[in-house]
Structure formats: C-alpha cells, structure tokens
Amino acid sequence: GRDLPVFSRGEVEGHDTLEKGIWVICGDKVYDITEFVQNHPGGASKIMLAAGKSVEPFWQIYQQHLGNPAVQEILGDLQIGWLDPKDVAGMELDLDRNDPYAREPKTHPALSVHYAKPVNAEIPPSLLMDSWITPNDLWYVRHHHPVPVEHIEGRDKLSLELGVSLGGSHTTQVLSLQDLKEKFEKKKVVATMQCGGNRRGGLNGVDDTKGTSWDVGAISNAEWAGVSLLELLRHMGVEGPEDAEKKGIKHVQFESHDGMTASIPIEKALNPYGDTIIAYEMNGVDIPKKNGYPLRAIVPGVVGVRNVKWLKSITLSSEEAEGPWQRGMNYKVFSPSVKDLNSVDIASVPTIQEQPVQSVIVSPQDGETLEVVPEEELEIKGYSWSGGGRGVIRVDVSIDSGKSWHTATLKEGSEQNPMRAWAWTFWEVSIPVPVSQGKVATKVDICCKATDYAHNCQPETPDSIWNLRGLNNNSWHHVNVNLDD
Ligand code: HEM
Incomplete structure (x- = not known):
C-alpha cells in the first residue's frame, strides 16, 4: 500500500456524504467506507458520525473495535491512501473528562469480560448452575452502548411513552413508572434469556464469524415482575387480535434510552399465554441499572436482544423497528455458504425471534x-x-x-x-x-x-x-x- 496517494485532513473531511463518498482516517491510513456503511454492525447512523474524520475517538466509546480482527479485515480491503504526516498528530481525547463510561455501574468480578466498553460479559461455567435463578449480579451483560445513566436517574421523571404509529399518523401518551406500578396488576414470570450469540465461540472453530466470541454463559434466568404487555395494549385501545388486524398493527416496537431499537410481532404481544411483560422488578428488587432499570421488555422464549433494556417507548406499527438489530444484519442468520455480506439480500432475511432448542x-x-x-x-x-x-x-x-x-x-x-x-x-x-x-x-x-x-x-x-x-x-x-x- 506504500504507493497509495497521500491526502490532507481537509481532503478527507470533504468526503462525508454518500454522494461524495465516505472516507475515514484510522492511524495514518485513509479508508473509503462508502460501501460498508450500510453493513456496519453498529448501524449506518453511528458510523456516519465519523464520516470525514478519524475513527479513534469513536472507538474510545465503542471499544469492541480495538484489536478486533473483524474490523481489521473489513478495513484491510478499503484503504485508499495515507494521511499527510503533517496532519497525523493531535487526535488524543481527554478521556477523564469525556469518558461516557465514567459513571457505568460496576460488573461483578466473577464475570468473564469480553469487552468492558460497552460491557459484554458472561457467567463462567463454575457459577452457571449454582442456582436455578441466576443472582442479579451474575447475570450475563450484553450492552451495545454505554449505560444511559443520565436518562435513568431521577425517580420522579421516569416514564414510558406509548405510541401508535399508523398510516402516517402518530399518537402518544405517557405513563409514569408510578402509574405502571399502581394502575396495573403486577404480573410475574420466570424467564431465561439467551443472547443470540451464546456459544458463538463454537462456530468460530469452523470459520471466523463477526461478533463477540461467547462461550456457554451468555444465558441467565430470573423472576421478572411488571405489567402485562397485553394489558398495556388494551390500555392503548387495542381490544384483541381482530382489532389489531383491522387497525393494521403488526409489530410492537421497543426503543431504549441508549438508542437500541427492536420489535416483536403483535402475535406474541397479544397472546394471553405469551406472558410478555414490561418489567420493573428482577428477582424481587428494582431492576439493576446494568440490567435495564427502570423498565425492561421481557419477551419470554425470544432472543435476548428483543428484551429491550432502559425502555423509553413502545410503539404499535405496521412495520418492524428500524435499526441494525432488527432490520440490519446483526441478528440475522444466513446460509453457511454466505461468506460476505455483499452476496446476500439482508432485508429479505427474517431477524431472530424465538430461539432454537x-x-x-x-x-x-x-x-x-x-x-x-x-x-x-x-x-x-x-x-x-x-x-x-x-x-x-x-x-x-x-x-x-x-x-x-x-x-x-x-x-x-x-x-x-x-x-x-x-x-x-x-x-x-x-x-x-x-x-x-x-x-x-x-x-x-x-x-x-x-x-x-x-x-x-x-x-x-x-x-x-x-x-x-x-x-x-x-x-x-x-x-x-x-x-x-
Ligand atoms: C460494532 C466495524 C466505525 C459504532 C462493530 C462491529 C464491527 C464494526 C466489525 C462488530 C463488533 C463485534 O460485535 O465484535 C466498524 C468499522 C468502522 C466502524 C470497520 C470504521 C471504518 C464505527 C463508528 C462508531 C461505531 C465510527 C460510532 C460512532 C459501533 C457500535 C457497535 C459497532 C455501537 C456495536 C453494535 C452492537 O453491539 O450491536 N463495528 N465500525 N463503529 N460499531 Fe463499528
């Protein structure tokens, strides 16, 4: 690559749109990531923040990129040049002041940590079966972003937005945490949650995959308590399956304070035997901050990522949620023959909901x-x-x-x-x-x-x-x- 051209920081900055091409800097190298943006596991909107700039400050926030072979492999093909040596210096961050993880809740030292920022940590085999109900501290943690501490503190402000978004019209109402606790019956469900990537390490033995190399501990069990989603839907004016069908409601979308979005089919939400709840308690106490305080969607039998933490809003829609975790490739299973993302029509592949045996x-x-x-x-x-x-x-x-x-x-x-x-x-x-x-x-x-x-x-x-x-x-x-x- 030594014969590639040299670009000034100013030239790179000029490439920050799909039309002009999207360039980024990493170290002293310049990359054209235009084609990759749509396939980015962290979503197009995130990677676009670095368009025309250096990626390092962003990777201080999302450290799963650092030393990650999948990242190196992607970038390896995309280098188009070198950054002018005059422009290389000056990219250090004042992390003490800016570290979005500074107030992050601590994870228990017994957990095996894959990434610390954001936390991706699993329960080691020696503790997995000590108790059928996993103690809160030992629950596996799979975050996508920093814990949104600034949004989940201040008890009086805590609330949930309920929205119906159909045919271009959008109506919302707000329930406070207190409303949820006092106006609705408290419903309990004991549910095991598993990350879609549990045991990914075993697949890496066949060929490399893109994602955290989990062993067998990205799974945990708790007794959750909260409001039945079915009751909440009734409160929102959905009388039942026929009514939902008439109104064109097909998906229940969840949005988190950390920016995560995911959805479940209306059939699961409306199933009286489906036991989906909006939980405010985990094993008899307020849900800990690292596990989704104050509200978490608990969708029993369904992959972890749909059990959205730090729940900010619920929206009824004819469409699935936007974002890489629902419509993008992050939680989609392709044929073993698909070795690179350019050879697959991601939109046509359903995302994971129920988990296999x-x-x-x-x-x-x-x-x-x-x-x-x-x-x-x-x-x-x-x-x-x-x-x-x-x-x-x-x-x-x-x-x-x-x-x-x-x-x-x-x-x-x-x-x-x-x-x-x-x-x-x-x-x-x-x-x-x-x-x-x-x-x-x-x-x-x-x-x-x-x-x-x-x-x-x-x-x-x-x-x-x-x-x-x-x-x-x-x-x-x-x-x-x-x-x-
Ligand atoms: C995740 C590549 C830039 C935010 C990932 C992953 C890869 C990747 C391979 C999956 C990591 C894993 O799960 O092991 C890249 C490349 C980039 C880039 C090649 C630049 C050329 C960025 C930037 C941001 C960002 C600039 C933020 C502004 C994220 C987030 C995730 C992620 C939030 C986690 C998604 C999740 O946990 O579901 N990226 N990334 N990335 N990336 Fe990037």
Whole structure:
C-alpha cells in the first residue's frame, strides 16, 4: 500500500456524504467506507458520525473495535491512501473528562469480560448452575452502548411513552413508572434469556464469524415482575387480535434510552399465554441499572436482544423497528455458504425471534482431568432450554462422541408447563466410567443434545449451521476430559 496517494485532513473531511463518498482516517491510513456503511454492525447512523474524520475517538466509546480482527479485515480491503504526516498528530481525547463510561455501574468480578466498553460479559461455567435463578449480579451483560445513566436517574421523571404509529399518523401518551406500578396488576414470570450469540465461540472453530466470541454463559434466568404487555395494549385501545388486524398493527416496537431499537410481532404481544411483560422488578428488587432499570421488555422464549433494556417507548406499527438489530444484519442468520455480506439480500432475511432448542454441559468442563475409579460413575450436569416456551422433554448424553446415549434426569425447571416453559431446565446423569480390557479410558469426548416439546433436536455439527454473524449455535455441545485412575 506504500504507493497509495497521500491526502490532507481537509481532503478527507470533504468526503462525508454518500454522494461524495465516505472516507475515514484510522492511524495514518485513509479508508473509503462508502460501501460498508450500510453493513456496519453498529448501524449506518453511528458510523456516519465519523464520516470525514478519524475513527479513534469513536472507538474510545465503542471499544469492541480495538484489536478486533473483524474490523481489521473489513478495513484491510478499503484503504485508499495515507494521511499527510503533517496532519497525523493531535487526535488524543481527554478521556477523564469525556469518558461516557465514567459513571457505568460496576460488573461483578466473577464475570468473564469480553469487552468492558460497552460491557459484554458472561457467567463462567463454575457459577452457571449454582442456582436455578441466576443472582442479579451474575447475570450475563450484553450492552451495545454505554449505560444511559443520565436518562435513568431521577425517580420522579421516569416514564414510558406509548405510541401508535399508523398510516402516517402518530399518537402518544405517557405513563409514569408510578402509574405502571399502581394502575396495573403486577404480573410475574420466570424467564431465561439467551443472547443470540451464546456459544458463538463454537462456530468460530469452523470459520471466523463477526461478533463477540461467547462461550456457554451468555444465558441467565430470573423472576421478572411488571405489567402485562397485553394489558398495556388494551390500555392503548387495542381490544384483541381482530382489532389489531383491522387497525393494521403488526409489530410492537421497543426503543431504549441508549438508542437500541427492536420489535416483536403483535402475535406474541397479544397472546394471553405469551406472558410478555414490561418489567420493573428482577428477582424481587428494582431492576439493576446494568440490567435495564427502570423498565425492561421481557419477551419470554425470544432472543435476548428483543428484551429491550432502559425502555423509553413502545410503539404499535405496521412495520418492524428500524435499526441494525432488527432490520440490519446483526441478528440475522444466513446460509453457511454466505461468506460476505455483499452476496446476500439482508432485508429479505427474517431477524431472530424465538430461539432454537439448546443444551450445554456445565460440569465437567472442557479440558478438565477427573480422578476416577473403574467401578464408579462420571457425574455430568448441564442446562437445557428452548425458545417459544417449548419445554425440554429429554436430554441425551454420550461419552463416546454420540455412538451411544444415556438419558439424563431432568431437574429444576422440569415441572414447567411444556407449552409455557420460559425458564431453563437443569439436568444430570451418571455414566459408568468407560473401561476396556481392564483399563480406564484416558480421554473421553462427552456430548449432549436436548429434544423439546415440538420434538425439535439439536444439529450434530456446528458446520451445518455456521453463519457469518455467528448466531444461534445450538449444535451438540462437547467437552473433552481426561480420566486419571
Ligand atoms: C460494532 C466495524 C466505525 C459504532 C462493530 C462491529 C464491527 C464494526 C466489525 C462488530 C463488533 C463485534 O460485535 O465484535 C466498524 C468499522 C468502522 C466502524 C470497520 C470504521 C471504518 C464505527 C463508528 C462508531 C461505531 C465510527 C460510532 C460512532 C459501533 C457500535 C457497535 C459497532 C455501537 C456495536 C453494535 C452492537 O453491539 O450491536 N463495528 N465500525 N463503529 N460499531 Fe463499528
């Protein structure tokens, strides 16, 4: 690239629109990102803030870019020149004064942190199953932006906008947090939430994906309490499914104080057995700031990203929410053959809602060495869950890579109604220590797979479900352990 032209900062600044082309500076390099803007995981509006400028100050805010190979790979193809050495200096930020994370709530030191700014942190396997209800402090955290602390403080001001946006007309009303607590019945639901990227690390073993390399802990369970969304919709004048159909309402859009937008289909919101709530409590206390205070949409059985935190408004519409998390590529699963975004019509691919059946071995852990005696049994345990409220009806575990199977005992969570099983089901199984010709095997490959109430099962390999964004990995979960007698 040394023979590429040199540009002054002024020339780069002149390229800040789609028409003129969008250029940015990173270090001493100049990039033309015009084609990439629409495919940016953080959305076009965010990346446009840096049009004609240096990206570094923005990446101080969104540090998932720093040292991220996916970012380097994207930029690698887009360099068009060098920044004039005279213009390179002077881009440092006064972070002490400007750091939007300065007032960020702390995350528990037990969590495994992938990114600190914004927080992307998961619960380690050693703590995942200590309690069927995950303590608030140990909940996985997946933020997209800084916590919007300035918007969620000052109790008296806290409120929720309810809007109906149809055929060009828009009406809104506002309910205070107090109204929500006092004027509506309090409804509780125990629901497990899973990030669409849980177990992405397992897909990266097949080929690189774009996103945080989560292990098995981007999942947690809580008892939520709040107002039934169905009741709120009635309050907004939607009498039921027929009425919604007549009015042309197809989606319920959620908007967060941090700028996140997502929506769910009206069918889920209006389903009296769907148990969607606008929560103000998590495990019996006000929802902690890092988990969405004061209000969070809880959409049981549906991927984490639709459970919008720091809820600012709810809008009924004929359309899905705008933004990269709903209409963009962030939560869309493409065919394994799609290796770059230019080869796919993103708009035509549905975004993730209900999650597929899942199960994971939590103990023993991958790479562990177990002291065993030949007559004894291996104790194996894990979690299982499925989207859409479909209860897990069976978990099969194998210690010979799937040649033969042992059926696990379903534990906490197995009592749930199989059509409304929003929470995970723990399982355990004891399997005799494998012995051949009088000798204990030295290595075993343990794997598990669950079956849900619709008899959906997990795919055997990650290869067959690999996808560019690394979403919905529910392939058989494997751990390899060493046996020592
Ligand atoms: C996320 C690339 C500029 C804001 C991402 C991700 C990539 C990326 C690959 C996904 C990261 C992951 O999940 O591991 C780029 C490139 C840029 C650029 C190549 C410049 C050429 C910017 C700028 C901003 C920004 C200037 C802010 C003003 C964000 C945000 C996310 C993100 C908020 C997170 C989205 C989420 O968590 O869902 N970007 N980015 N990006 N980017 Fe950028």
